[in-house]
Structures are given as C-alpha cells and as structure tokens.
Amino acid sequence: MNPLLNRRAFAWLGAVLLLIPAVAPAALAQQEPLRIAFIPQENPEKLLGDIEVITDYLSGEIGVPVEGFVTLDHAAAVEALRGGGADISFSGALPYVLAHDQVGAEVLLSEVYRGRPYYVARIFVRKGSGIDELPDLEGKTIAFADPISESGYLYPLETIADAGLIERGDDPQRFFKRVYFAGGYQQAIQAVANGLVDAAGVSEFADLLLSPEQQRQVKWIAESEPIPAHAVIARKDLDPSLKQKFVDAMLKLNEPENRWLLQHVYAPDGYVKATHDAYEPVAIVARRYGLLS
Amino acid sequence: MSWVRCLLVAVTVVSLPLAGLAHIVVEAPWHPLAHAYRSAVFLINLRPTDWGLVERAFTAGDAPGAVGRPAREQLIELDAATGSAHWPAIEQAIAAQDRDALFAAATRAVSQAIRHHLGEAAEHLREPGAASRELDEARALYRSLADFIQEADPTGFHDVGLAWLELASSIGHAGVVAVGAKPADEVAFAAARAAIGSYLIANYEPDALADRTRYAPIPEQQFQANPEREVTAWLPPGSDLNDQDPLPRLVLNFEEGGIDERDLFLVAFGDMLFDSPEIFGEPARSLGLACSTCHNRSDINQRLFIPGITPRPGVIDVDGSFFNARFNDHRDDPVDIPSLRGIRFTAPYGRDGRFASLRDFTRNVIVNEFAGPEPGPLVLDALVTYMLEFDFLPAPYLNFDGTLNELAPPAARRGEALFQRPFPQMGNRSCASCHLPDSHFTDNRVHNIGSAEDGYDAGLSGAYDTPTLLGTNYTAPYFHDGSLDTLADVVAWFDQRFALGLSDDDRADLTAYLEVVGTGDQPYEAFDGEHTPFRLMVDELSVFLSTLDTLIPARDQAAADLVLRTVAADMAADASAMTNRAALEKTHELADLLWQLRDMIAAAEWDEAERLWLAYQGLEQQYDPELR
Numbered sequence: 001m002n003p004l005l006n007r008r009a010f011a012w013l014g015a016v017l018l019l020i021p022a023v024a025p026a027a028l029a030q031q032e033p034l035r036i037a038f039i040p041q042e043n044p045e046k047l048l049g050d051i052e053v054i055t056d057y058l059s060g061e062i063g064v065p066v067e068g069f070v071t072l073d074h075a076a077a078v079e080a081l082r083g084g085g086a087d088i089s090f091s092g093a094l095p096y097v098l099a100h101d102q103v104g105a106e107v108l109l110s111e112v113y114r115g116r117p118y119y120v121a122r123i124f125v126r127k128g129s130g131i132d133e134l135p136d137l138e139g140k141t142i143a144f145a146d147p148i149s150e151s152g153y154l155y156p157l158e159t160i161a162d163a164g165l166i167e168r169g170d171d172p173q174r175f176f177k178r179v180y181f182a183g184g185y186q187q188a189i190q191a192v193a194n195g196l197v198d199a200a201g202v203s204e205f206a207d208l209l210l211s212p213e214q215q216r217q218v219k220w221i222a223e224s225e226p227i228p229a230h231a232v233i234a235r236k237d238l239d240p241s242l243k244q245k246f247v248d249a250m251l252k253l254n255e256p257e258n259r260w261l262l263q264h265v266y267a268p269d270g271y272v273k274a275t276h277d278a279y280e281p282v283a284i285v286a287r288r289y290g291l292l293s
Numbered sequence: 294m295s296w297v298r299c300l301l302v303a304v305t306v307v308s309l310p311l312a313g314l315a316h317i318v319v320e321a322p323w324h325p326l327a328h329a330y331r332s333a334v335f336l337i338n339l340r341p342t343d344w345g346l347v348e349r350a351f352t353a354g355d356a357p358g359a360v361g362r363p364a365r366e367q368l369i370e371l372d373a374a375t376g377s378a379h380w381p382a383i384e385q386a387i388a389a390q391d392r393d394a395l396f397a398a399a400t401r402a403v404s405q406a407i408r409h410h411l412g413e414a415a416e417h418l419r420e421p422g423a424a425s426r427e428l429d430e431a432r433a434l435y436r437s438l439a440d441f442i443q444e445a446d447p448t449g450f451h452d453v454g455l456a457w458l459e460l461a462s463s464i465g466h467a468g469v470v471a472v473g474a475k476p477a478d479e480v481a482f483a484a485a486r487a488a489i490g491s492y493l494i495a496n497y498e499p500d501a502l503a504d505r506t507r508y509a510p511i512p513e514q515q516f517q518a519n520p521e522r523e524v525t526a527w528l529p530p531g532s533d534l535n536d537q538d539p540l541p542r543l544v545l546n547f548e549e550g551g552i553d554e555r556d557l558f559l560v561a562f563g564d565m566l567f568d569s570p571e572i573f574g575e576p577a578r579s580l581g582l583a584c585s586t587c588h589n590r591s592d593i594n595q596r597l598f599i600p601g602i603t604p605r606p607g608v609i610d611v612d613g614s615f616f617n618a619r620f621n622d623h624r625d626d627p628v629d630i631p632s633l634r635g636i637r638f639t640a641p642y643g644r645d646g647r648f649a650s651l652r653d654f655t656r657n658v659i660v661n662e663f664a665g666p667e668p669g670p671l672v673l674d675a676l677v678t679y680m681l682e683f684d685f686l687p688a689p690y691l692n693f694d695g696t697l698n699e700l701a702p703p704a705a706r707r708g709e710a711l712f713q714r715p716f717p718q719m720g721n722r723s724c725a726s727c728h729l730p731d732s733h734f735t736d737n738r739v740h741n742i743g744s745a746e747d748g749y750d751a752g753l754s755g756a757y758d759t760p761t762l763l764g765t766n767y768t769a770p771y772f773h774d775g776s777l778d779t780l781a782d783v784v785a786w787f788d789q790r791f792a793l794g795l796s797d798d799d800r801a802d803l804t805a806y807l808e809v810v811g812t813g814d815q816p817y818e819a820f821d822g823e824h825t826p827f828r829l830m831v832d833e834l835s836v837f838l839s840t841l842d843t844l845i846p847a848r849d850q851a852a853a854d855l856v857l858r859t860v861a862a863d864m865a866a867d868a869s870a871m872t873n874r875a876a877l878e879k880t881h882e883l884a885d886l887l888w889q890l891r892d893m894i895a896a897a898e899w900d901e902a903e904r905l906w907l908a909y910q911g912l913e914q915q916y917d918p919e920l921r
Contacts (some may be wrong), residue, residue, distance in 0.1 A: 072422070075469045082470065085690045095469050102470040118700040143458065183429070183461035194443070196454045209769055216881055291473050 007259035020119050033065040034058070034242060037077040037089035040070050044127055050264035061249035064242065077149075081105055082237040088238075088246060093228045094150040094291075097283040098275065101292050104236030107276055108247050111229045117226050117278070118133065121151035124192050124200045124207060131198060134163045134222050140198035142172075142250035143180040143188040152185055154285050155224035156201025163222070185209060193218055228279050232271070247273065271293065311598070320530065322360040325428065327437035328530045329364030330403045332356070334508050335529035337392045338599045340614040341623060346601055347395070355859050357598070358531035371406050379405065396508045397501075400743040403510075404497035407434045408899060411486045414464065414636045418477040421465040426465055431455060435489075438497065438510050445515040446496075453492050459485035466686045511578050524902070526576030527617040533606070534586055539817035541573075541592035541767065544634070544684040563679025563756020563839035566672060569859040574664030575618055581866075582663065584676075590818070591683040593768050597825045602626065608775035618662035624748070629775035631760070635685040638733045639761055646739040646758035646772040652677050661799045671852060680799050685733070695730025701809050708806025711799055729761045734762040734810065743790055744772055765811035780807045823921070827870040834860050835913065838887075841906055845899070861887035876919035883913060 051068035080086035145152025379402035386394035414427035468474035496512035
C-alpha cells in the first residue's frame with residue numbers, strides 16, 4: 001500500500017509503539033545502533049517483517065547495527081526524532097516541515113511514485129450528483145482526511161482558494177454546509193462513495209481504497225498543485241558520515257538487483273536525494289494556515 | 294479473466310499496480326474480535342459445522358487477515374472492564390454446539406465492545422491521541438456489522454455513518470509537536486456517540502433474537518420485518534480469491550500454431566464461459582467465482598483460500614454446504630485443485646476418476662458443485678472445445694516419447710532408471726507402469742495406493758486417478774488432498790509406503806527426475822511496462838467480445854447476453870488494475886456501452902444493437918493505446 005494513502009491506519013493496535021529491534025549482525029552488536037522510525041500502514045505485523053528485511057540490508061551496507069520500530073503516527077515519529085528515540089524517520093511532507101521548524105529535522109530523500117517525487121490532492125464527488133466543478137460545492141458537505149495533512153486537507157483547501165471560492169485563513173464552513181475530518185483518506189473517500197457527504201478532499205490515490213464497483217461511482221473534479229512526496233528525514237545533528245552512508249545505501253535500492261527490497265519500504269518506485277527547497281512550498285502553505293510562523 | 298475478483302468486503306486495501314506484478318485486491322487486516330465474529334458466523338452456517346474451527350476463530354492468534362491478540366483475550370478484558378460475561382457465554386455456546394446461543398452471545402459482545410470503546414474515547418477526550426485510538430478501535434469493530442447494515446437498512450447506515458464522521462470530526466487533534474492541536478467538541482461527540490449506541494442497542498443487543506436458520510448480522514429490526522431476506526453472498530475474513538502470483542502462462546494449441554482465437558468461435562465463446570461467474574448459481578455467482586478462479590490460465594491457483602472450505606491454500610471442498618446445499622455430501626473431503634493443462638490426455642476426470650467424459654464432468658461442476666442452471670449444448674460444447682486446447686508447458690528435458698533428452702542432468706538420468714525399475718513391493722511394477730512416459734506420464738486409470746483412509750471398515754473407496762507428472766514443479770501441493778508439500782515428500786512417501794528401501798541418493802535422484810519431468814518452459818506470464826495484467830485482460834475481453842460478430846447476426850439473444858454480462862462486469866472490475874489511471878474513465882465508458890448494448894439485445898432491438906456494437910468497436914480501437 002502506498003504511504004501516500006495512509007494516515008493512521010490500524011491504530012486500534014493501541015499501544016503500538018512497537019519497539020522491535022531488528023536483528024543486528026553479531027559483530028556489530030557493540031556499536032551504537034542507527035534507529036529508524038517507520039510510520040504504520042497496511043498491516044503493522046507485515047511492516048515488522050519488512051523492517052527486519054530492510055534493517056538487515058542497511059546494517060550490511062552501512063556497517064553499524066540498524067534498529068527499526070513502528071510509531072503510532074507521524075506525530076509520534078517527530079517526537080521520537082526530537083527526543084532522540086529515532087535518528088531517521090519516514091515522514092509525510094507536512095510533518096517534515098513542522099519537524100524541520102520545531103526540532104531541526106533534515107530531509108534526506110524523497111520517495112518516487114510512478115516516476116515522480118510528487119503527487120497531487122484531488123476533490124472527489126459521486127458521478128451523477130450534479131457536482132461537476134468547484135463552484136458547485138457551495139452549500140455542500142465535504143470530508144477531509146485530517147486537519148494536519150497536506151493532501152488530506154491543506155492542498156485541497158488551497159485548490160478551492162485558488163478558484164476564488166474561499167479566502168485563505170477563513171473558516172471553510174462559510175462556503176461548505178459542513179466540513180468533516182473523517183480520520184483518514186479511506187474514511188473520507190468511503191464517505192463520498194457511501195453518500196454520506198458530497199465531496200472529499202484527499203490524495204489522488206485515495207480512490208484505490210474503494211472497491212472496483214465503488215471506483216466506478218466516483219470522479220474527481222479538481223486537483224491541487226504538486227505536493228512533494230513522502231520523505232525520509234533525519235534528526236538534527238546526526239553524524240554526517242553516518243547520514244551519507246545511509247543515503248548511499250537507500251539510493252542503492254534503485255539498482256535492479258536491489259529493487260525487490262523496495263517492497264519492504266512502502267513499495268515506492270525508488271528514492272531520490274532531496275533538499276529542503278523541494279519542501280518549501282509545503283512550508284509556505286503551512287504558514288498560510290497558521291501551522292508555521 | 295478477472296485479475297481483480299474483488300472480495301466483497303467492507304474495506305479493501307488495493308496495492309498500487311506495479312509493473313511485473315499481477316494486480317491484486319488485498320483485504321485490509323481485521324480487528325481480531327471483528328475477525329473472530331465474522332468467521333464464527335460464517336462457520337455456523339456450514340453443515341456440518343466444524344466447532345473446532347469456530348473455537349479457533351476466537352482463541353487462535355494466527356488467523357490469516359487478523360492483526361492483534363486473539364479475540365478471547367480481548368473479550369476477557371472487555372468482561373473485566375464492563376462487568377459482563379461475554380466470553381463465558383461464547384465458550385459455553387461452543388461447548389454445547391448451540392448455533393443460536395453462539396450467534397446471540399457473539400453479536401451482543403461485538404456491539405457492547407463498540408460501545409465500550411466509544412465510552413473510553415469519551416472518557417479521554419482531553420487526551421486526543423488516546424481518544425483517537427479508542428475511536429479507531431470502535432470503528433474497526435463496527436466494520437464487522439457495517440456492510441450488513443448498509444444492505445438491509447440504508448437509512449440506518451446513512452445516519453450511523455454520519456455519526457461516525459461526527460465522532461472523528463469532534464474528537465480533537467494532538468497536533469504535531471503541539472502544532473495544530475485542537476480541543477475536542479465534547480457536546481458533538483456525546484450526541485454522535487448516543488446515536489450510534491442507541492442503534493446498536495436496538496439492533497444488536499435486544500433481550501432475545503428472533504429464530505433463524507441462517508446467520509448474518511442483519512440489524513434485528515430489519516430481520517424481524519423481513520425474516521426471509523436474502524443476504525448478498527459473503528466470505529469470512531482471510532478469504533483470498535485473487536489469482537496466484539506469479540500468474541501461470543496459458544499454452545493453447547491453436548495459438549502455438551499461429552491461429553487467431555477470433556477465428557474460432559466455439560473456442561472464444563468457451564474461453565469467455567471459463568471466465569464467467571454467470572454460468573454458476575449463488576453464492577458463486579455473486580462472489581465472482583468462475584472456472585478460472587481455481588484454474589488460473591488452465592493451471593491451478595495456489596493462493597485460493599476460504600476459511601472453513603479450504604483447509605490450506607489451493608485445496609478446496611467443493612461438495613460441502615456452502616456452494617450448493619443440495620450437493621452437500623457431508624464429508625470432509627477437500628481436493629487439491631488439479632491443473633487442466635493437457636486435459637485432453639488426462640481422462641478420467643475428478644480426483645477419483647468418477648467421470649470418463651470431460652463434458653459430464655463439466656456439467657457436474659456447473660450444476661452440482663456450483664449450483665448453476667442446466668447448461669445448454671452450446672455452453673457445454675464451447676467449454677469442452679476450449680479446454681481441449683489446453684496444452685502442457687513445453688518440456689525442455691523430454692523427447693517426444695517422454696524419455697530424457699541430452700539436456701537432462703546426470704542425477705535425473707539416474708532417477709529415470711529408478712523410475713523404470715520394477716519393485717517386487719509394488720507387484721513388480723515400476724513408477725513408470727502407471728506414469729507412462731510416452732502417455733503424458735499417466736495410464737488414465739485409477740489405483741488404490743493407500744494414500745487415503747477408507748471411509749469405513751474394509752472399504753475399497755480410496756482409489757485415485759493417476760496424475761500426469763508434466764508441469765508438476767509449479768503445482769504444489771501434491772496428492773489428491775494436497776497433503777504433501779514437495780516432490781521430495783512424494784518420493785519419501787512412496788519409499789515408506791512400499792518399503793522400497795531407497796538410499797538417500799536414490800531418493801535425491803528420483804526427485805531430480807521428477808523435477809526435470811515437471812519442468813516447463815516459461816511457466817509464468819512475464820509482465821512488463823507494456824504487457825501489464827490489465828493489458829492482458831483487455832486483449833482477452835476483446836476476444837470474448839469477438840463472438841458477438843457471430844451471435845448478433847444469428848440473433849442469439851441468450852448467448853449474446855451471457856457474453857455482455859460477463860465482459861461488462863469484468864471490464865468495470867478490472868479497470869481498477871489500470872496503470873494508466875488517466876484512462877480509467879475510458880474503460881468505464883466502454884463498460885457502460887456494453888451494458889447499453891445488452892439492454893438493446895434484451896429488448897430485441899437488433900438494428901440498434903448492431904449500431905452500438907459498431908460504435909463500441911470504433912471506440913475500443915480509438916482508446917486502445919491508452920488501455921494499459
């Protein structure tokens with residue numbers, strides 16, 4: 001499952017701050033481990049198996065023990081970076097810019113999906129609902145994924161603002177009859193498919209979370225500016241040589257003989273090096289909505 | 294063929310289609326209690342009921358498709374937290390093998406568990422992270438009821454659905470490093486919680502449930518209003534009807550000879566039928582089961598799994614109560630799905646060879662195993678004609694007479710000699726006496742080799758058809774019931790059963806021989822950026838539709854209708870496998886046009902049907918480059 005689809009899936013595991021030390025080669029056991037936070041998605045138990053595969057690979061490549069663990073959500077991963085519980089974390093674009101601002105996190109890599117390190121958000125509606133363009137949404141209900149989400153809130157809102165239908169910073173409920181935060185992409189897009197709301201503002205991939213029959217029943221009427229893809233980020237002050245070795249090892253996943261390993265890290269097409277500049281547009285949007293000063 | 298036979302579950306997780314992989318629809322993992330409940334309710338509908346499996350549904354921690362600690366532990370915790378006694382009631386019902394009591398106790402437990410977690414969420418509204426976890430848990434449990442509420446009570450489903458949205462919206466947010474934190478709206482949360490609670494109490498926790506013979510979590514008020522209501526077919530959590538990955542390569546005799554399937558009406562029509570759930574009855578039809586579901590591309594489906602019906606993936610009991618109660622043999626006798634490659638050479642049919650005729654066997658599958666209507670001559674002729682085109686995979690190590698060629702390694706050559714050696718313990722017969730190398734490694738007979746226990750004392754009912762050994766590297770598990778995992782296990786079984794006294798080297802050589810005989814060229818479909826699973830489907834559906842060139846001029850309403858129902862449904866379902874998502878709507882447009890064509894044919898508006906058929910072909914040609 002694409003992490004661009006994921007928010008807080010399967011949090012019912014409740015206590016899942018699943019600290020699962022990966023198997024480290026015995027010769028490396030005495031060294032300080034590199035700790036990586038993974039964001040939960042799909043099947044957390046599967047992710048634990050995945051973590052072992054990828055941390056074993058990274059240990060071999062980097063030459064230090066690598067430990068992986070699954071956090072409850074993005075916020076917990078950022079907390080782990082701040083508190084020293086994690087050196088590296090997988091992260092969405094918005095949590096990254098917040099972490100960059102608050103705790104000095106540094107972006108190292110971007111994921112690539114379908115050949116590009118970015119994606120878009122879309123406004124989905126039901127076919128035949130009479131809603132064919134954004135102005136038709138006035139007085140209607142809409143579900144977003146989460147208030148702290150780039151593709152599941154801020155970028156769809158930007159798209160509506162770009163169309164001149166709402167003022168940035170204004171309460172969107174002045175335009176809509178009702179705004180819901182459904183708790184995730186899946187819940188938001190299901191709410192449209194099930195006729196609970198008129199529209200959903202979510203990731204372009206969210207309709208893949210519907211059954212084939214439901215997919216036939218929805219369409220999208222607008223899409224956002226490109227959103228930088230999910231990232232791999234490091235805590236402030238991580239040893240530069242260790243950081244470089246980690247980046248080199250991750251980029252080797254793009255090579256044909258290593259591509260099978262990508263299935264064990266959220267199944268992107270690959271990784272590219274990233275700098276903060278690529279994520280600055282997200283920071284700009286976050287500032288518009290008061291999430292960054 | 295359908296690459297995305299979708300499990301009709303409330304929530305699915307769809308993997309992004311990746312080049313080189315068959316597209317699959319994967320069920321999202323279940324909350325353990327929701328998993329146990331749905332599994333148990335499914336199992337108590339089966340006759341006879343396997344009460345051991347029912348118990349395992351609550352106590353096992355390794356159920357496929359579930360994530361988390363076993364349901365039993367969660368129920369005990371719920372009981373402790375709420376002062377209730379759900380687990381003892383469930384345990385007692387299982388011990389007494391009392392279906393009504395189990396259904397009532399488990400349904401009440403799930404409902405109260407949802408309400409309990411909503412209550413916990415309300416208690417922790419000042420701690421948004423903790424409250425969200427409780428809400429997610431309640432929602433994961435509600436999933437066990439949601440699709441039944443949606444089907445039986447759309448209004449209730451809508452109202453309760455809005456209440457869930459309200460809960461998620463009013464629960465507040467912890468923010469990221471405190472940025473964006475938002476307090477809960479306790480009043481809105483309480484109102485939504487009350488709406489859900491009252492619905493659950495009225496429909497899932499009444500003092501007594503009405504009597505019933507079939508069990509499904511339909512809201513009680515709706516059930517009482519219409520006790521005879523038919524529920525759409527459903528499968529328990531962990532079921533997997535997806536095609537196997539890698540996908541077997543289909544080898545068709547005419548195709549290897551350069552003949553276009555579009556020129557072979559009966560073959561193309563049979564190909565369509567092989568992929569059509571429409572020839573079966575309920576529940577197979579609604580579940581999207583077709584011949585190809587078990588026999589992917591003429592071979593097998595190693596991942597097919599339905600808890601309670603398949604003891605292990607790729608092995609299924611087709612004559613139980615689920616698919617056709619009239620055909621229920623009340624025996625636990627699952628069979629390993631056989632490959633149909635080379636089927637014209639492998640008579641008799643059925644694992645015990647009960648049918649000499651492929652036509653009779655096919656009719657039995659349709660009518661008896663899967664409750665379909667009596668097939669007409671065209672249907673049977675076409676299916677048989679198509680299946681007779683199934684060839685074995687080309688065998689790179691074999692001569693035409695089944696002897697090893699010069700490419701075979703030495704171990705296999707030594708194994709070949711052992712394979713040909715008569716053993717006194719086998720009545721001076723050799724392996725080759727039954728698996729005749731120059732007859733596709735079968736003698737087309739049944740033998741009792743002691744591979745199954747007889748059903749009664751001194752019975753002689755354990756004889757099974759000699760299977761071919763061609764292509765067997767790709768068809769594990771082995772034996773009629775799929776009880777052996779590897780070809781080495783098969784060799785070891787014969788060695789022990791007949792006290793052959795083989796050395797370790799002998800067994801290794803014989804295994805090497807079987808593996809060489811069982812090797813085929815390119816056993817799996819090779820996908821790439823151009824040849825995608827969706828593209829393969831598009832090409833196949835186009836062949837199926839080519840039969841309309843014969844059926845429309847012939848004014849064959851019934852056959853054309855069957856083609857259109859099959860293809861339009863498949864096309865719409867498989868659209869979700871497209872890698873070119875930008876053309877998704879075009880695929881839907883094509884499917885919609887086929888439904889319109891079907892309506893015209895149903896109304897015997899043949900002139901309009903011909904016009905639409907031409908329009909469809911033009912559109913298909915226009916969109917073709919984008920259909921990938």
